[in-house]
Amino acid sequence: MTLSMHTRICDxxxxxxxxxxxxxxxxxxxxxxxxxxxxxGGLGTLGAAYLKPDExxxxxxxxxxxxxxxxxxxxxxxxxxxDYENFDIVNRQLDGIRRSLGVPHxxxxxxxxxxxxxxQFDVLLEEQVRILSLTFGLLPERHSQxxxxxxxxxxxxxxxxxxxxxxxxxxxxxVVAQGSEAGGHRGTFDTTLRRMGTNIGTMxxxxxxxxxxxxxxxxxxxxxxxxxxxxSLILGASGVQMGTRFLTSVESGAHPAYKRALLGSTEESxxxxxxxxxxxxxxxxxxxxxxxxxxxxxxxxxxxxxxxxRDIRSAAARQNDPEHMALWAGQGTRLLTxxxxxxxxxxxxxxxxxxxxx
Amino acid sequence: MTLSMHTRICDxxxxxxxxxxxxxxxxxxxxxxxxxxxxxGGLGTLGAAYLKPDExxxxxxxxxxxxxxxxxxxxxxxxxxxDYENFDIVNRQLDGIRRSLGVPHxxxxxxxxxxxxxxQFDVLLEEQVRILSLTFGLLPERHSQxxxxxxxxxxxxxxxxxxxxxxxxxxxxxVVAQGSEAGGHRGTFDTTLRRMGTNIGTMxxxxxxxxxxxxxxxxxxxxxxxxxxxxSLILGASGVQMGTRFLTSVESGAHPAYKRALLGSTEESxxxxxxxxxxxxxxxxxxxxxxxxxxxxxxxxxxxxxxxxRDIRSAAARQNDPEHMALWAGQGTRLLTxxxxxxxxxxxxxxxxxxxxx
Numbered sequence: 001m002t003l004s005m006h007t008r009i010c011d012x013x014x015x016x017x018x019x020x021x022x023x024x025x026x027x028x029x030x031x032x033x034x035x036x037x038x039x040x041g042g043l044g045t046l047g048a049a050y051l052k053p054d055e056x057x058x059x060x061x062x063x064x065x066x067x068x069x070x071x072x073x074x075x076x077x078x079x080x081x082x083d084y085e086n087f088d089i090v091n092r093q094l095d096g097i098r099r100s101l102g103v104p105h106x107x108x109x110x111x112x113x114x115x116x117x118x119x120q121f122d123v124l125l126e127e128q129v130r131i132l133s134l135t136f137g138l139l140p141e142r143h144s145q146x147x148x149x150x151x152x153x154x155x156x157x158x159x160x161x162x163x164x165x166x167x168x169x170x171x172x173x174x175v176v177a178q179g180s181e182a183g184g185h186r187g188t189f190d191t192t193l194r195r196m197g198t199n200i201g202t203m204x205x206x207x208x209x210x211x212x213x214x215x216x217x218x219x220x221x222x223x224x225x226x227x228x229x230x231x232s233l234i235l236g237a238s239g240v241q242m243g244t245r246f247l248t249s250v251e252s253g254a255h256p257a258y259k260r261a262l263l264g265s266t267e268e269s270x271x272x273x274x275x276x277x278x279x280x281x282x283x284x285x286x287x288x289x290x291x292x293x294x295x296x297x298x299x300x301x302x303x304x305x306x307x308x309x310r311d312i313r314s315a316a317a318r319q320n321d322p323e324h325m326a327l328w329a330g331q332g333t334r335l336l337t338x339x340x341x342x343x344x345x346x347x348x349x350x351x352x353x354x355x356x357x358x
Numbered sequence: 359m360t361l362s363m364h365t366r367i368c369d370x371x372x373x374x375x376x377x378x379x380x381x382x383x384x385x386x387x388x389x390x391x392x393x394x395x396x397x398x399g400g401l402g403t404l405g406a407a408y409l410k411p412d413e414x415x416x417x418x419x420x421x422x423x424x425x426x427x428x429x430x431x432x433x434x435x436x437x438x439x440x441d442y443e444n445f446d447i448v449n450r451q452l453d454g455i456r457r458s459l460g461v462p463h464x465x466x467x468x469x470x471x472x473x474x475x476x477x478q479f480d481v482l483l484e485e486q487v488r489i490l491s492l493t494f495g496l497l498p499e500r501h502s503q504x505x506x507x508x509x510x511x512x513x514x515x516x517x518x519x520x521x522x523x524x525x526x527x528x529x530x531x532x533v534v535a536q537g538s539e540a541g542g543h544r545g546t547f548d549t550t551l552r553r554m555g556t557n558i559g560t561m562x563x564x565x566x567x568x569x570x571x572x573x574x575x576x577x578x579x580x581x582x583x584x585x586x587x588x589x590s591l592i593l594g595a596s597g598v599q600m601g602t603r604f605l606t607s608v609e610s611g612a613h614p615a616y617k618r619a620l621l622g623s624t625e626e627s628x629x630x631x632x633x634x635x636x637x638x639x640x641x642x643x644x645x646x647x648x649x650x651x652x653x654x655x656x657x658x659x660x661x662x663x664x665x666x667x668r669d670i671r672s673a674a675a676r677q678n679d680p681e682h683m684a685l686w687a688g689q690g691t692r693l694l695t696x697x698x699x700x701x702x703x704x705x706x707x708x709x710x711x712x713x714x715x716x
Contacts, residue, residue, distance in 0.1 A: 160624075161625060161692065162624075162626070179561060181561055200626070201538050201539035201580050202561040203537060203586065203690075204539040204560075204582075204625055204688065207693065208625055211692070212692075221562075222559050225565070227565050227592055227594060228561065231589035236585060267563060268519075268556060331563075332562045332565075332566065334566045335565065335566060356592050358361075
């Protein structure tokens with residue numbers, strides 16, 4: 001049997017190669033990277049979860065200026081409202097870090113996470129975005145029906161076989177099987193009983209998920225090159241999603257200090273932490289994480305902790321201080337390259353996978 | 359490029375297929391399983407770490423009665439002597455579990471871990487065992503020289519790229535890259551700074567290790583079938599090591615209650631714990647782990663905690679009580695099968711991998 005680069009997700013999304021750019025929320029100026037991956041034959045994904053509806057509209061239009069190829073937009077599934085239990089103690093705990101960066105102490109009244117989902121979703125329909133990817137859960141039934149009626153394809157993110165089965169039963173068109181190697185937030189639907197997510201390794205998660213669902217499975221987590229793509233297809237996936245790999249590409253809007261930290265990191269550099277957002281995510285251990293852990297507190301639940309630490313992360317970025325930014329990264333960072341265009345990463349990955357699969 | 363089933367480890371070990379049985383210490387009556395894997399063309403491994411020297415000699419002779427094919431013996435690298443700091447508090451903490459099983463409370467003087475390594479190693483040389491695999495570190499220089507002089511092949515177990523590089527520099531002939539999916543103990547050399555080991559996913563660890571060393575890399579962690587073998591070869595490995603996969607085979611000496619627990623488990627069933635031995639290991643969460651965690655204590659260091667909990671585990675096995683046994687398992691257990699002979703597992707795995715690699 002010879003595995004082809006033309007898989008089910010190529011037909012499903014109208015793309016040439018089974019390679020999806022992860023939707024990386026919080027990275028600046030995503031249009032060049034998203035459009036470059038799509039133009040090269042993959043599926044670019046705009047990580048729009050933190051963008052205001054009008055910002056999404058603007059970036060979607062920017063991407064369309066740059067390519068006429070399909071792309072996706074990633075949102076967080078709607079979650080819980082802000083939770084201020086223990087707010088004062090957590091807020092005070094962050095003051096040490098704030099002082100070192102010159103960030104003022106906020107009052108509780110200043111920390112309000114806007115509930116963007118309804119309007120974000122409306123904008124995707126208004127702009128006729130064709131592919132929506134979801135993290136942290138599934139679409140509410142009403143939104144699922146509206147997406148279907150609009151002919152939108154929906155990709156869910158699963159970190160267990162059961163989550164993938166739930167996604168299939170909810171009518172999702174494809175599911176990302178996100179292994180423990182992955183950088184950034186875990187897609188785990190419910191972290192109340194699993195504070196650090198489920199953390200099933202990609203090698204174990206992909207074949208078990210592929211056996212359990214009929215919709216295409218997109219492997220994610222630690223995949224960095226044609227070896228990872230070919231291995232994922234062998235395991236039963238219909239494609240791969242790569243995030244970290246593109247963060248050091250020419251078109252990436254990642255902060256220069258973040259890029260340097262990625263290029264200087266190894267498979268041992270990252271930890272799982274909920275210190276930044278209240279939800280578990282994999283990032284390079286830095287002073288923020290260590291200082292937070294030394295305090296011994298639980299963070300506020302997502303999204304409140306995320307909103308509470310935003311000023312700190314923004315100040316760190318302005319001050320080129322990677323020790324207080326969220327340096328999301330997977331476990332494959334020895335394989336990162338510098339100065340490569342995203343299209344070249346796509347081309348090399350596909351060519352290497354083709355060669356390996358003979 | 360078409361990847362062959364005849365890889366570098368086939369020549370190195372004189373085996374037909376690049377499939378290694380993990381050395382699983384603590385499983386009863388290993389000769390039938392070890393010899394079956396070797397006779398089928400793989401490399402059986404006797405997990406001898408807890409065996410007394412004369413027991414090793416006897417099982418090695420049993421294996422040779424059953425097959426004339428190569429096999430390996432796995433030992434723990436020599437470690438630290440017993441450490442009794444906090445002994446009384448940890449010992450008392452275990453009394454609740456002991457009471458439920460009718461196990462007497464031991465005095466400190468009864469908990470003595472025999473230092474077996476010197477004599478175990480001598481027996482391997484005396485019995486002319488050809489392949490030694492090591493976990494928890496490397497051979498001391500003197501033993502390494504004796505192994506070399508005897509023409510013994512040495513396999514190390516690494517959980518990071520740096521550990522694999524250390525193994526190569528120490529003259530090891532091959533290295534197992536053990537990913538986080540793996541069941542049982544982490545091979546991590548030094549867990550003092552990494553209490554739960556390093557936990558790099560197999561998909562990320564294997565290609566980065568293969569890039570970094572010249573000796574053959576054997577992938578381990580979550581590998582259960584021909585998909586896992588083919589994917590590992592694609593990632594740059596020269597073969598795979600599978601442990602959990604063989605625990606439910608016909609020849610396995612695993613306790614029937616342990617086999618049932620394995621067959622009823624999923625990728626979500628396991629946790630990393632140092633409750634049983636003082637060293638991190640992946641096993642199915644059961645009452646022992648939960649009761650231990652509820653106490654909030656750190657275990658004694660390995661090997662003292664292991665020796666201290668032995669009576670509890672033995673009693674649980676006698677009472678068919680899987681809730682107080684160490685149910686080591688990887689994250690691929692949905693792929694387990696019942697009633698298959700080890701030779702059939704080897705045959706199916708090789709055939710499937712061949713078909714996938716075209």
